Amino acid sequence: LCCECGQAHPLLDNHLYNFQDEVDDELICHICLQPLLQPMDTPCGHTYCFKCLENFMQEYSFCPMDRKKLSFQQCHKSSLLVRNLLDKLLVLCPFKAECQQTMQRCELEAHLQNRCPGFKKYKSELQQKKNPISRGKEDAPARGETNTPKDPEVPSGGSSLVAESSGAAVVSLGTAEPGLVNPAFEETEEGESLVHKTSLVAETTTIEIHREDPEEELGMRIVGGKDTPLGNIVVQEVLRDSVVAADGRIAPGDHILEVNGVNISSVTHCQAVSFLRHPGPVLHLMVLQEKGFSSRTAQQDPSSTNREVIHVTLVKRDRSEPLGIKLIRKTDEAGIFILDLLEGGLAAKNGKLSRNDRVLSINGQDLRQGTPEAAAQIIQTTESRVNFVILRQPGVQLGEPMEDGSTSNSSSSSNGGSPVHHRRRPDQNHYRRKSSYQKKTVAIKKEPKESLGITIGGGRDNKNKLPIYVTSVQPIGCLFRDGRIKRGDVLLSINGIDLTHLNYYEAVSALKSNAASHSVTLKALEILSLNSPEPSLDIREQGFSWSPLWITWLGLPSYLHFCQDVVLSKGNLESWGFSIVGGFEESKGNQPFFIKTIVPGTPAFRDRKLKCGDEIVAVNGVPAIGMSNSELIPMLKEQRNRVTLTVVSWPGSLV
DSSP, rough: OOTTTTTTTTSEEEOOOOOOOOOOOBBBTTOOOSSSSSEEOOSSSSSSHHHEEEEEETTSBTTTTTTOOEEEEGGGEOOOHHHHHHTTTEEESSSSSOOOEEGGGGGGGHHHHHHHHHHHHHHHHHHHHSOOOOOOGGGOOOOOOOOOOTTTTTTOOOOOOOOOOHHHTOOOOOOOOTTOOOOOOOOTHHHHHHHHHHHEEEEEEEEEEEOOSSSOOEEEEEEEESSSOOOSEEEEEEEETTTTHHHHOOTOEEEEEETTEEEHHHHHHHHHHHHHHHOOEEEEEEEEEEEEEEEOOOOOOOOOOEEEEEEEEEOOOTOOOOEEEEEEEEEESEEEEEEOOOOHHHHHHHHHOTTOEEEETTEEETTTTTHHHHHHHHHHHHHSSEEEEEEEEOOOOOOOOOOSOOOOOOOOOOOOOOOOOOOOOOOTTTTTSSSSEEEEEEEEEEOTTTOOOOEEEEETSSTTOOEEEEEEEEEESSHHHOHHHHHHHHEEEEETOTTOOOOOHHHHHHHHHHSSSSEEEEEEEEESSSOOTTTTTTTTTGGGGGOOOHHHHHTTTGOOOOEEEEEOOOOOTTTOEEEEEOOBBBTTTOOEEEEEEOOOSHHHHHOOOOOTTEEEEEETTEEOOTOOOOHHHHHHHOOOOOEEEEEOOOOOEOO
């Protein structure tokens, strides 16, 4: 709970208050619709909360009320009179059970810190949770897991997953494993001790979402899918005032593993959208959530009865070649476990390692009480042969060596209750574009008063700086009669007027003014689907404000990309806090680099400009196209305190 307002809210969001009386509309912020906090006046005469306006201006350059051009530097604090009026609004103490006091808003923080019995009780309970008494077999030396929440949502018999190199964190330390800047490690002079102090923690959680209206959208945007370098389905954004936002447990960066019991860790983007858009009053989601960094020490080594010991050797062509293994630790079992094998990686092609294998040793070095970081250091320093000794539960089937694009569906359950997903082989069509684009010119003769009959979306003033695209073709107007312009087409020009750099209102104006002539010539990009259309994507179309799927944007020609620079700064002992996938591979050619995860509490997380699914175009002005993972990762790590990322951000698919 926040120590200033006594309520739970994200660290960077406004404080929350329970006001005694209804507040006059003149004192309400029209962004958050709450009484103003740290009010800021715009030159056009509107007033907003400081944080609301600051966040809004990071994405837009106009006033939210009248859309007049605006920059944050032009705004100033409201008058002392207004601030005093707001501070004197009466609020109720949030600890109703223990305290029924009413006070002015400006007095609440002092009340909580010095006089409130409810907040005092809360702090006392919190302190007890931070220093729990050791229980049973867990009274090994301090494990550093202070304040790790007990998750009631995990099914009985299961336990949450602690991913030291979690969902997106491939073999850590300095290794250039496929698709990853490991946020848990930076090569500092003190790196050796850092390995033992911090690890990246993640948990699997089962979340039940209830909807009064079974048709209501969840209100989140997703990216990823097995047909993209991201692989997993990742939450990019949670929309304000949505069903998911009201529930409060899902956050950007969460990986969705299951929907209503169906494993979606190995489905295409379109299939995942279809699963998540399926109507119903209750939705069961299993998600992997990264929690940031935590200290840990080793646990007791459990019995290995009824398990099989297997020897596996992987041969690297050179010291820098990645193995493509994701390693984790669990909350209830010591040692290191294989979470996943990256498609196309050396381990996946070899086919002898499996998910949930426990690593006992590498090159003769005992790792029964080891960490993923220690394992990675051994792998990185090995020139050629990497010898694994692993422990496998009976019943885990080995996949055959990967030679084609078929899928092996072998899976197993682990004693630790960690999620085990269907094992899949590398898909030869991995990251084949779902769509390609074809230019077309549509010339129409029409009556001057006849409308075009289309609605549009996008615009360069849009949050994601999108090109103008057609959201619907109405059954009236000349374009419906002509039939060549379709929903989803990207509009390039009308009667020679370039639309690709216009904002939404400029584009509407250009379309309306040119529609008044006897003839109209439209140039557009038509989306050509390479695969059969996914059924069921339009089942709930009327419930959605239609926009193209995330995967559709990925194939746009580069001249329609809107690149923006994101500058990150960090301390010497910090990591940047994001992981990447993609890059050049011999078997797949050039693939874009995408941001897969952003770790809570890191510079990338605090900056708030990067999102999962963003495409990295350049680092410090150096183009990333054509680079491999092993080339880009060292470049990122060499940037000690400041880095400029040039990114393209496409909106995730709405579900």
